[in-house]
Amino acid sequence: MNISVIGTGYVGLVTGVTLAEIGHEVICIDLDAQKIEKMKQAISPIYEPGLSEMMARNIADNRLIFTTNHQTGLENAEVIYIAVGTPENEDGSANLIYLEQAVKDIIAHLANDVIVIIKSTVPVGTNHKVKEQIQTAVKGRIQVEVVSNPEFLKEGSAIEDTFQGDRIIIGSDNKREAVIVEAINKPFGVPIFHTDIKSAEMIKYASNAFLATKISFMNEISNICELVGADVENVAFGMGLDNRIGGKFLKAGIGYGGSCFPKDTKALIQIAGNVNYEFELLKGVINVNRKQQMLLIEKLRHCYNTIEGKRIAVLGLAFKPNTDDVREAVSILIIEELLRQGAEVVAYDPIAIANAKVLLSSDVTYAASVENAIEGSDAALIITEWDEIKNADLNIFTKMRRPLIIDGRNCYKLDSVKSFSIEYHSIGRPSIVEVTNQTFSEIK
Numbered sequence: 001m002n003i004s005v006i007g008t009g010y011v012g013l014v015t016g017v018t019l020a021e022i023g024h025e026v027i028c029i030d031l032d033a034q035k036i037e038k039m040k041q042a043i044s045p046i047y048e049p050g051l052s053e054m055m056a057r058n059i060a061d062n063r064l065i066f067t068t069n070h071q072t073g074l075e076n077a078e079v080i081y082i083a084v085g086t087p088e089n090e091d092g093s094a095n096l097i098y099l100e101q102a103v104k105d106i107i108a109h110l111a112n113d114v115i116v117i118i119k120s121t122v123p124v125g126t127n128h129k130v131k132e133q134i135q136t137a138v139k140g141r142i143q144v145e146v147v148s149n150p151e152f153l154k155e156g157s158a159i160e161d162t163f164q165g166d167r168i169i170i171g172s173d174n175k176r177e178a179v180i181v182e183a184i185n186k187p188f189g190v191p192i193f194h195t196d197i198k199s200a201e202m203i204k205y206a207s208n209a210f211l212a213t214k215i216s217f218m219n220e221i222s223n224i225c226e227l228v229g230a231d232v233e234n235v236a237f238g239m240g241l242d243n244r245i246g247g248k249f250l251k252a253g254i255g256y257g258g259s260c261f262p263k264d265t266k267a268l269i270q271i272a273g274n275v276n277y278e279f280e281l282l283k284g285v286i287n288v289n290r291k292q293q294m295l296l297i298e299k300l301r302h303c304y305n306t307i308e309g310k311r312i313a314v315l316g317l318a319f320k321p322n323t324d325d326v327r328e329a330v331s332i333l334i335i336e337e338l339l340r341q342g343a344e345v346v347a348y349d350p351i352a353i354a355n356a357k358v359l360l361s362s363d364v365t366y367a368a369s370v371e372n373a374i375e376g377s378d379a380a381l382i383i384t385e386w387d388e389i390k391n392a393d394l395n396i397f398t399k400m401r402r403p404l405i406i407d408g409r410n411c412y413k414l415d416s417v418k419s420f421s422i423e424y425h426s427i428g429r430p431s432i433v434e435v436t437n438q439t440f441s442e443i444k
């Protein structure tokens with residue numbers, strides 16, 4: 001099938017490349033000429049395991065083309081995917097300017113009957129509006145149908161999620177298009193669920209909001225665990241043994257970040273608000289997340305009366321491991337607060353430093369390794385659970401000016417830390433405060 005994909009951000013690029021991989025002829029269109037030139041050479045603008053190799057293979061087999069030209073990109077398309085970003089407006093609602101531009105481009109260059117598939121996360125009702133807008137513009141000359149097909153990819157495992165995902169959602173008003181879109185996706189080998197368009201749009205928001213709720217719930221449980229002396233890791237494991245709950249997304253930490261959960265939770269509150277419904281539970285989820293993001297600073301302030309002039313190592317900048325994405329990353333908020341309180345910040349991340357530099361003040365120093373970052377530091381804050389950090393030899397922390405770890409991701413087992421002279425505070429677990437060669441009050 002001849003497929004065009006508008007937008008080569010995270011979702012669009014992965015969609016285009018994987019559709020080519022299962023045998024479709026794919027043209028990816030983007031306005032950014034520099035990015036397109038790189039992608040033509042199989043250089044991926046995002047870090048995603050397995051993506052560059054798949055790009056290279058499909059470019060070489062002539063199934064994957066990149067262009068900035070909407071005319072050539074759209075004229076022969078039988079199916080057009082819209083995969084542009086829907087960032088957040090100031091009031092939290094989804095900003096649809098890129099979607100509107102994509103629709104204008106389709107109208108300007110449409111030559112044949114086409115199915116438009118919207119992958120972007122869009123408010124309920126948007127697919128119908130897009131269909132009406134295109135149909136009105138082409139005045140019956142061309143037959144256009146719109147199908148909702150939301151994405152559920154996780155950064156860092158997007159390729160795996162495409163081929164081993166839990167479900168593909170196809171929201172359509174007509175059987176004919178539903179069958180075509182099912183045939184396009186069949187080679188992925190993922191279960192397909194057909195539904196109406198509005199429900200498909202809602203499935204995306206509801207899924208992300210529910211996952212965010214699970215995280216905020218566990219974060220609150222972790223705070224209570226600390227107060228009553230329980231261990232949230234054991235609690236989460238025990239809860240997850242119940243099939244009705246499931247063991248995934250129960251990891252307490254320093255709150256969710258990234259390009260989806262923060263934006264989609266706020267957008268769903270707006271969607272509900274537009275029909276005069278107050279989504280109280282979700283508002284609580286967002287508030288809990290906001291508080292949790294500052295937890296490491298609070299814990300640090302319990303160890304030092306003031307952090308002014310203290311050298312603080314920040315380990316991990318990406319919003320989660322295996323990605324260089326720092327959008328809505330907790331690291332940015334924490335570093336800004338550390339600087340505001342007068343601390344000296346030394347940050348380390350295996351791959352996200354370049355992206356973080358764009359957002360952070362030039363006062364931040366960057367280290368080339370975990371060991372470099374913690375050398376001479378008064379505390380190490382663990383923000384991202386990279387394997388490299390989880391597998392670090394704990395002995396290196398004993399050489400810090402003060403061997404103090406405040407771990408926002410519970411990277412280490414309490415028993416492993418106990419055999420070192422390290423003061424260790426984590427999330428929802430008892431602290432380890434015995435430091436063998438100095439007493440706590442002396443260090444303070």
Ligand code: UDX
Pocket residue numbers: 151152153154155156208211215248249250251252253254255256257258259260261319320
């Ligand atoms: C998410 C959804 O999982 C995906 O289905 C959707 O299409 C896009 O948004 P992503 O943002 O890539 O994917 O990352 P995800 O792995 O879901 O993690 C999001 C955030 O939640 C991260 O900051 C992560 O650290 C946090 N998280 C996740 C937790 O704090 N605890 C958990 O148990 C799981």
